[in-house]
Amino acid sequence: MTCVNESCYCREKSPAAPTERTKVAIFLANLGTPTAPTAAAVRTYLREFLSDTRVIEVPRLIWFFILRLFILPLRPKRVAKAYASIWTNESPMRETLLAQVAAVQARVSASHPQLDITVLPAMSYGEPSMRDAMAQCHAQGIDQWLVLPLFPQYSATSTAPLYDQIARWIPQQRRLPSLQIIRDYHAHPRYIRALAESIKAHWAAHGQAEKLLFSFHGIPQPYADKGDPYPEHCRATAAAVVRELGLHDEQWCVSFQSRFGLQEWVKPYTDATLEAWGKLKLASVDVVCPAFSADCLETLEEIAEENREIFQHAGGGRYAYIGALNDHALHIDMMDALLSPRLSAIASEQAHGTLTHIGEQTSAQAALLSSQAP
Ligand SMILES: C=CC1=C(C)c2cc3[nH]c(cc4nc(cc5[nH]c(cc1n2)c(C)c5CCC(=O)O)C(CCC(=O)O)=C4C)c(C)c3C=C
Numbered sequence: 132m133t134c135v136n137e138s139c140y141c142r143e144k145s146p147a148a149p150t151e152r153t154k155v156a157i158f159l160a161n162l163g164t165p166t167a168p169t170a171a172a173v174r175t176y177l178r179e180f181l182s183d184t185r186v187i188e189v190p191r192l193i194w195f196f197i198l199r200l201f202i203l204p205l206r207p208k209r210v211a212k213a214y215a216s217i218w219t220n221e222s223p224m225r226e227t228l229l230a231q232v233a234a235v236q237a238r239v240s241a242s243h244p245q246l247d248i249t250v251l252p253a254m255s256y257g258e259p260s261m262r263d264a265m266a267q268c269h270a271q272g273i274d275q276w277l278v279l280p281l282f283p284q285y286s287a288t289s290t291a292p293l294y295d296q297i298a299r300w301i302p303q304q305r306r307l308p309s310l311q312i313i314r315d316y317h318a319h320p321r322y323i324r325a326l327a328e329s330i331k332a333h334w335a336a337h338g339q340a341e342k343l344l345f346s347f348h349g350i351p352q353p354y355a356d357k358g359d360p361y362p363e364h365c366r367a368t369a370a371a372v373v374r375e376l377g378l379h380d381e382q383w384c385v386s387f388q389s390r391f392g393l394q395e396w397v398k399p400y401t402d403a404t405l406e407a408w409g410k411l412k413l414a415s416v417d418v419v420c421p422a423f424s425a426d427c428l429e430t431l432e433e434i435a436e437e438n439r440e441i442f443q444h445a446g447g448g449r450y451a452y453i454g455a456l457n458d459h460a461l462h463i464d465m466m467d468a469l470l471s472p473r474l475s476a477i478a479s480e481q482a483h484g485t486l487t488h489i490g491e492q493t494s495a496q497a498a499l500l501s502s503q504a505p
Pocket residue numbers: 162163164165177186187206210222224282286288289348349350351361389391392422423426427428429
């Protein structure tokens with residue numbers, strides 16, 4: 132690999148061009164989903180998911196009994212039915228994650244041919260697991276890892292479990308990789324643009340509703356009170372998209388969906404908002420769910436079906452769900468934009484070995500050097 136800067140000192144002084152391309156792993160990580168739309172598979176999934184202390188902060192012993200006596204015996208049957216109603220050959224989330232992996236693999240391999248990049252699917256709960264993905268990269272001797280959790284807004288309940296899994300893996304290893312985790316991208320211009328364009332495309336095809344509802348997955352209010360920045364990230368995402376769309380205040384609203392358990396969650400609630408709008412005889416509403424990078428149970432069933440029923444039963448008119456970004460080209464562009472600077476830095480290191488890149492000196496440094504030249 133030769134340096135692109137013709138005047139660079141590394142062209143003469145750097146070690147011989149490496150014969151092997153640096154191996155890089157990109158982990159595209161999402162929450163996880165059951166392996167089948169059956170009560171047994173949903174039980175296995177919920178047991179793992181709801182045993183995570185990041186997700187459930189109830190004291191362990193109390194939660195052990197609630198989970199085993201009430202939730203795992205009762206909930207899977209009902210939730211499996213909901214999964215069955217959205218299942219294709221696969222869980223939509225897993226199917227989309229695999230499509231995203233294939234699209235990102237094609238994109239980054241083309242844009243960084245000097246690197247040997249492997250893009251892998253990974254999930255916090257269920258298969259393919261983050262643990263297995265890490266083991267695979269380790270076995271292949273991949274020393275450069277980039278982790279992209281597909282949660283645009285950071286939450287201790289969604290993003291942090293991936294950090295935890297990596298942190299638990301680290302003490303078991305002797306040879307550790309170089310590691311970068313992209314914490315969030317809730318205000319990244321490419322993400323905002325992808326969302327705004329998907330909304331505009333929906334309006335072009337179906338017309339614009341009276342109101343646009345940004346419905347985000349909720350978290351319990353006490354978690355936010357203790358410092359989880361997630362609700363602020365959600366509001367910032369919505370405000371940025373609204374700026375891009377040029378909407379007035381009365382044309383849009385933020386709400387939070389998917390409550391679980393008895394405690395208070397971040398408000399306003401999506402179902403209560405839609406019921407109130409229905410009672411006000413709102414003629415039309417569009418709902419978009421920016422926290423979900425892939426369509427899943429919470430969008431295809433809860434938003435597209437359950438909440439439509441709530442709105443229209445209360446007296447509301449036309450109801451449309453604007454699908455997640457999934458593997459749309461602008462979403463893949465966004466992932467490429469998040470990854471590319473990091474890949475370029477690795478490629479640059481590969482080209483230069485450990486040398487400092489003096490070709491990138493500031494003009495002041497350059498002037499000083501030339502004035503000192505004999
Ligand atoms: C206290 C419980 C939960 C918190 C906190 C929570 C946060 C959270 N979740 C997502 C994204 C998804 N959650 C999904 C399903 C789901 N979520 C919970 C509970 C909490 N989530 C449960 C129990 C379930 C399973 C379904 C059910 O039993 O109701 C999904 C869908 C997965 C799928 O298979 O399709 C997603 C996606 C985020 C982003 C988040 C915090 C910000």
